[in-house]
Amino acid sequence: MTTENTPASPFRCGTVAIVGRPNVGKSTLLNHILGLKLSITSRKAQTTRHRLLGIHTTDDTQYLFVDTPGFQQKHVNALNRSLNKTVTQVLAEVDVVLFVIEPMHLGEADRLVLNMLPRNKPVLLVVNKADLMGDKGNLLPLIQDFDLEFPFTAIVPVSAKKNLYLDELLQAVRQHLPEQEAIYGEDELTDKNERFLAAELLREKAFRFLGDEVPYSIAVEIEKFEMEGNLRRIHAAFIVDKESQKPMLIGKGGAKLKQISTEARQDMENLFGGKVWLETWVKVKGGWADDERALKSLGY
Ligand SMILES: Nc1nc2c(ncn2[C@@H]2O[C@H](COP(=O)(O)OP(=O)(O)OP(=O)(O)O)[C@@H](O)[C@H]2O)c(=O)[nH]1
Numbered sequence: 001m002t003t004e005n006t007p008a009s010p011f012r013c014g015t016v017a018i019v020g021r022p023n024v025g026k027s028t029l030l031n032h033i034l035g036l037k038l039s040i041t042s043r044k045a046q047t048t049r050h051r052l053l054g055i056h057t058t059d060d061t062q063y064l065f066v067d068t069p070g071f072q073q074k075h076v077n078a079l080n081r082s083l084n085k086t087v088t089q090v091l092a093e094v095d096v097v098l099f100v101i102e103p104m105h106l107g108e109a110d111r112l113v114l115n116m117l118p119r120n121k122p123v124l125l126v127v128n129k130a131d132l133m134g135d136k137g138n139l140l141p142l143i144q145d146f147d148l149e150f151p152f153t154a155i156v157p158v159s160a161k162k163n164l165y166l167d168e169l170l171q172a173v174r175q176h177l178p179e180q181e182a183i184y185g186e187d188e189l190t191d192k193n194e195r196f197l198a199a200e201l202l203r204e205k206a207f208r209f210l211g212d213e214v215p216y217s218i219a220v221e222i223e224k225f226e227m228e229g230n231l232r233r234i235h236a237a238f239i240v241d242k243e244s245q246k247p248m249l250i251g252k253g254g255a256k257l258k259q260i261s262t263e264a265r266q267d268m269e270n271l272f273g274g275k276v277w278l279e280t281w282v283k284v285k286g287g288w289a290d291d292e293r294a295l296k297s298l299g300y
Contacts, residue, residue, distance in 0.1 A: 010060075012061045012062075012180070013061065013180050013181065014062075014063075014096065017091055018100060019113055022109075024101055024102045030065055062184065066090060067090070091117065097118065099114065099117055099124070101126070117150060123151075124153055125155045127155060130157040130165065133157075156172055198225065198264075200220075201264045205263050222234060223236065232276045234268070238280065238283070239283050257281075
């Protein structure tokens with residue numbers, strides 16, 4: 001795996017978590033690091049303790065990006081408590097943490113995430129959306145304020161969307177990964193199964209197309225996932241907390257649900273590399289976000 005002319009640098013492999021308040025660009029960053037080639041491999045024995053979102057392998061490094069279930073600040077219920085606990089646990093166990101901020105909109109929500117960062121391991125401050133920073137001088141004091149509040153290992157400006165400085169970021173991460181052989185094969189990009197990814201894509205679209213309030217109490221249940229040749233037949237239910245949330249998700253004449261489903265289906269087809277037949281509907285399960293047992297049955 002090493003090139004012929006350069007002395008072999010030791011191979012490094014380790015886990016990386018990406019955290020930050022909603023909308024700072026975490027998903028974009030991960031997708032662009034993975035080169036938008038997120039592909040699926042069959043479910044296999046996990047070699048890391050956490051769910052992997054993606055694997056990026058270069059000549060000398062394997063980066064294992066782990067999932068940190070969305071840190072939620074608005075509503076306090078069983079779901080949020082369970083999610084926030086998971087975030088802290090994951091952060092305590094990974095090799096490197098990337099704390100992503102958007103410098104134009106630094107605020108209380110970022111600070112809440114900052115307070116959860118582990119102090120005993122490398123945390124890199126990733127200043128995303130560098131392409132939008134007009135006069136950088138104005139932002140420096142804000143970033144420096146943050147730097148004073150936490151002993152960041154490095155500050156790396158990037159633009160996830162424009163693919164700027166992503167190599168620099170990966171180099172900075174590499175230095176903090178343990179020297180060890182690759183855990184996964186080079187061509188394996190994620191070990192999540194398609195069923196899970198289908199649910200995530202639907203949930204992501206619901207978040208995108210709905211306002212702020214409803215999505216936090218939406219879950220997705222894949223009721224059926226069948227292969228017919230290269231066609232995937234997927235039946236999915238959105239689970240909402242209250243009857244009143246149902247029309248918001250369905251929209252006038254079903255328009256909203258159709259929009260969400262069409263976009264999710266297109267993403268699934270790109271991701272899975274084959275046609276998808278998708279049927280979606282909305283179910284009300286009262287108080288699901290408050291019910292620990294219901295959460296377990298939905299996989300939280
Ligand atoms: N201009 C610019 N926009 C970006 C950049 N990175 C991400 N965005 C945009 O920021 C928005 C949010 O990006 P996401 O990747 O969904 O953010 P996220 O942090 O994963 O959001 P949550 O899933 O809500 O936690 C999208 O509209 C992106 O296109 C960047 O480098 N520059």
